Amino acid sequence: MRGPLVCGLAAVLNAIGPAARAQDATRSRQTAIVTAAARVAPAVVSVNVLRRERRMPADPFDLLFMPRGYEQTVEGYGSGFIVSSDGVVITNQHVTQGAEQIVVTTRDGRDFPAKVLGEDPLTDIAVLRVNGSDLPVAPLGQSTDLMIGEWVLAIGNPFAYLLGNSEPTVTAGVVSATGRNLLPSEGQAGIYVGMIQTDAAINPGNSGGPLANASGQVVGVNSNILTPSGGSVGVGFAIPIERAVRVADELRRFGTVRRAWVGLDVAGADDLRGWKRVGGLRVTQVAEHGPAARAGIAEGDVLLVAKGHRLRTFLDWEAVLLDTGPGDSLTVSYRHAGQARTARLTVTDLPTTLAEKVAILGGMKVVTVTDAVRAERGIQSDHGALIYDIPDEMQQATGLRSGDVVLQINRAKIAGAEDLRRAFSRAAGGGAVTVWFERGGRLGRTAFYVR
Incomplete structure (x- = not known):
């Protein structure tokens, strides 16, 4: 009787063996990366x-x-x-x-x-x-506790127009660094500071997609790469998710983003190594009656730490301000006349008066360069009119861009927005005007006709 029974059990085991082994093999491949991507x-x-x-x-x-x-x-x-x-x-x-x-x-x-x-x-x-409902939502995590070397995923649709389908592509890598600051480049509107660096491949079309940790939580927004060839070489950057969510909430609530202002300016791009001499970030200007002035910070002081972040260059300071909103408190450690001090600043909204904004030239909008505007934008000139909005077609026709500061038209100095409006009104229908402007801390010149 034992022989047939043993044979029967063997037959059953042989029947279920391949299926069980296949399931075990699948489970063994269900890594954290696979689960996070799903x-x-x-x-x-x-x-x-x-x-x-x-x-x-x-x-x-x-x-x-x-x-x-x-x-x-x-x-x-x-x-x-x-x-x-x-x-x-x-x-x-x-x-x-x-x-x-x-x-x-x-x-x-x-x-x-x-x-x-x-x-x-x-x-x-x-x-x-x-216009959708019951759409799947990405789980959000936090970037503040990211560890160098931990696994992350870049998910998006690189080269979607060539691949011809909507299934996202997943690439894996590690967190290479955090708090990365990228120097501004010509024509760059964004400020890429406090970024997450990863070697997960980020290619054209990935921009705007999530960077996720191995738990399947979004920790950043994939934004740009450093590359000599146009493709990924393992140096990609993502905006921290906390910043992205704060900005998104502001845009949804107000249609714009309120800028943090503390009423001081610091050494700019021309003094990137100054911190090695002074041990921090030199204050170059303090707005009268601003938050910094009220806290006792003065021109010539050296900022050392803000929100727990060591300050070396203006990019470190920009990163702190980008992640701070009006109404927040900002604790700053600094050195005054050789003595260490700590100040607690109440951050306010950038006080750009709406009445100063003037629409000119069929859609171009400018604002007078005030101390607050200079501090927020890092403008070198002490006068001028900042272009904060300009249509694409006008950029092509004039050579001017958003962010340019108009300083002079022909021989007339431009003190502010109203001067610029009057100068263009006088020039309308006449010969070409020559315009001097500041762009990224450098002087530029262009010429065009005002119709």
Whole structure:
């Protein structure tokens, strides 16, 4: 009797053995990375953008007939992630900039027309809204406790237009560094400071997608890379999720982002190594009656630590301000006349008076350069009119950009916004005007006709 029984058991074991072994093999491959990707990926979307751009003719002969170039519809692609089930999406501002039409595509292939709720070029964050319900939401974590060397995932839709599907791509790497500051580059609107550095591959189209930890929580927004070739070489950067969420909340509530202001200016890009001489960040200007002045900070003092972060260059200070909002308290350690001191500042909103803003030249908007504006923007000149908004077509026609400070038109000094308005009014219909301006701390010049 034992023989048939043993044979029967063997037959049963042989029948279930391959299935059990396959399940065991699958479970053994269910790593933390696999689990984290499965948790975040459903909320990752592709952001498809149409914008109009002015192009110059490639053939010099065509310049005779199209001296100002021609307009062309250009497609752009990026990524994003859903943060509320009713269709709020976070992405990068450089993805949505100048968009005439935006379509968000979910992982399951559904297309949703998207509306821009708000954009903030300074932090490179944009918030979109799609008409949806019960959409998957990305779990949010925190970046403040990230450990160097821990696993992270970059999830997005790189080269989505070539891959031809909406399934997000996952790349894995480690946290290479935190608190990274990138020096501003020509034409860069955003300030990339306090960034998360990773070697997880970030490629064109990944911008705006989430950087997630191994627990499947979003800790950053993938934004840019350093590369000599245009592709990933393992040096990518993400905006900390705390900053992205704060900016997104401000954009949803107010349509703009209120800037932290403490009423002081510090040594700029021309003194990046000054901290080695003085042991901190030198205060170059203090606004009268501002928060810093009320706390006793004076010109010539040396800032050492703010919010627990050591201060070496103006970029460290920018990172502190970007992550601080009006009404917050800011504890600063500094040195005054050789003595160590600590001050607690009450941060206020940047006091840019709305009455100072003047719309001119068919849409270009400027603001008078005040002490507050100088401190917030790091402007070197003590006068001028700051361009804070300018249409794309006007940029092409004038050579001016958002962030430029107009200092002089022909022989007339421009003290502020009203001077600029009057100067352009006088020049309308006449000959070309020559405009001197400050851009990124350097003097520039352009010439154009005012119609």
